Amino acid sequence: MKKILVTGGLGFIGSHTVVELQNEGFEVVIIDDLSNTSIGVLDKITEITGIKPDFHQIDLRVKSEVKNFFENNKVDGIIHFAAFKAVGESMHKPLDYYENNLGTLVYLLQEMRDRKLDNFIFSSSCTVYGQADELPITEKAPVKTAESVYGNTKQIGEEILRDASKAHDLNIIALRYFNPIGAHPTVKIGELPLGVPQNLIPFVTQTAAGMRKELSVFGDDYDTQDGTAIRDYIHVVDLAKAHIAALKRLISKRNKQNFEFFNVGSGTGSSVLEVIKAFEKASGKPLNYKIVGRREGDITAAFADTTIANKELNWKTEKSLDEALESAWKWQQAQN
Ligand code: UD1
Numbered sequence: 001m002k003k004i005l006v007t008g009g010l011g012f013i014g015s016h017t018v019v020e021l022q023n024e025g026f027e028v029v030i031i032d033d034l035s036n037t038s039i040g041v042l043d044k045i046t047e048i049t050g051i052k053p054d055f056h057q058i059d060l061r062v063k064s065e066v067k068n069f070f071e072n073n074k075v076d077g078i079i080h081f082a083a084f085k086a087v088g089e090s091m092h093k094p095l096d097y098y099e100n101n102l103g104t105l106v107y108l109l110q111e112m113r114d115r116k117l118d119n120f121i122f123s124s125s126c127t128v129y130g131q132a133d134e135l136p137i138t139e140k141a142p143v144k145t146a147e148s149v150y151g152n153t154k155q156i157g158e159e160i161l162r163d164a165s166k167a168h169d170l171n172i173i174a175l176r177y178f179n180p181i182g183a184h185p186t187v188k189i190g191e192l193p194l195g196v197p198q199n200l201i202p203f204v205t206q207t208a209a210g211m212r213k214e215l216s217v218f219g220d221d222y223d224t225q226d227g228t229a230i231r232d233y234i235h236v237v238d239l240a241k242a243h244i245a246a247l248k249r250l251i252s253k254r255n256k257q258n259f260e261f262f263n264v265g266s267g268t269g270s271s272v273l274e275v276i277k278a279f280e281k282a283s284g285k286p287l288n289y290k291i292v293g294r295r296e297g298d299i300t301a302a303f304a305d306t307t308i309a310n311k312e313l314n315w316k317t318e319k320s321l322d323e324a325l326e327s328a329w330k331w332q333q334a335q336n
Pocket residue numbers: 085087088125126127151179198199200201203215216217218219229230231272295297298299
């Protein structure tokens with residue numbers, strides 16, 4: 001049985017990926033510092049799969065603890081989710097973001113090099129494309145100057161991985177996520193935003209639940225069919241499964257280069273107003289919203305061309321936007 005380390009394994013995408021790993025027969029060991037989640041998620045994972053993953057509460061910024069972990073645990077692969085992810089906050093705390101998102105990445109890669117470990121999956125983001133010149137976005141689209149410190153940590157992270165993979169013969173895949181949403185069908189795990197949500201879907205579900213007065217739609221003067229911005233929303237379970245596909249590619253040595261990257265989206269673009277309509281249908285509730293000005297740093301449209309990911313990873317999405325919104329709504333109701 002292959003043993004996989006999942007850093008940030010109690011977070012939103014991490015927890016869903018742990019479940020899929022266990023479903024596929026992998027043994028999972030989780031590292032999480034609990035800075036943006038709770039230990040209760042470990043029990044929920046156990047309830048879903050019937051298997052309690054090995055868990056270590058470790059802050060990856062503490063190099064001695066990272067070393068100590070690897071001294072005592074031999075792993076066949078690493079899926080690295082642990083990172084800060086708030087775009088706005090990253091502009092005020094650049095050094096914290098660089099330390100946490102890049103320092104820890106270097107520590108993990110050093111351990112891999114020193115202990116001859118291999119197979120690494122990195123959480124990257126479609127933010128590396130900025131406003132792409134062509135839609136849908138293929139992997140050939142150029143990486144554009146990052147608009148945020150958060151985005152820059154993903155770009156630099158990929159550069160670190162490319163260099164390390166070449167110099168140390170490591171096999172690495174970066175998955176460039178589009179917009180992950182939804183929750184597990186068991187309604188036991190989902191997104192747990194701290195404070196006022198910055199992302200669209202948690203804000204929508206909290207508004208429908210009466211926790212927020214109304215949703216502000218950021219701009220209706222974009223050059224799109226209804227004037228609101230377009231994104232590619234992917235069900236978190238589909239996204240989790242892409243990690244298993246990528247891991248299997250590395251383990252079975254089917255990768256074509258040491259460092260590869262793939263778009264992981266649904267391939268469909270939806271405007272904010274389309275999402276609102278779909279949510280109203282999924283929840284059976286009208287949503288209170290108003291149009292306000294654009295949000296700084298937002299782009300007009302981004303959605304993935306997933307042809308290469310579908311073919312190379314032998315993976316495709318199975319869930320619709322409606323299913324994703326329905327699961328997000330069920331999850332929200334379960335929280336109240
Ligand atoms: C953001 C980040 C991205 C990150 C992703 C996941 C930016 C510029 N990008 O993506 O790097 O990987 O989150 O954390 O911040 N919207 C509203 N009202 C709201 C919230 C959002 O109208 O209250 C709109 C936004 O303007 C956007 C769409 O909904 O058009 C999606 O927004 P969001 O969920 O924040 O994701 P992104 O901005 O695409």
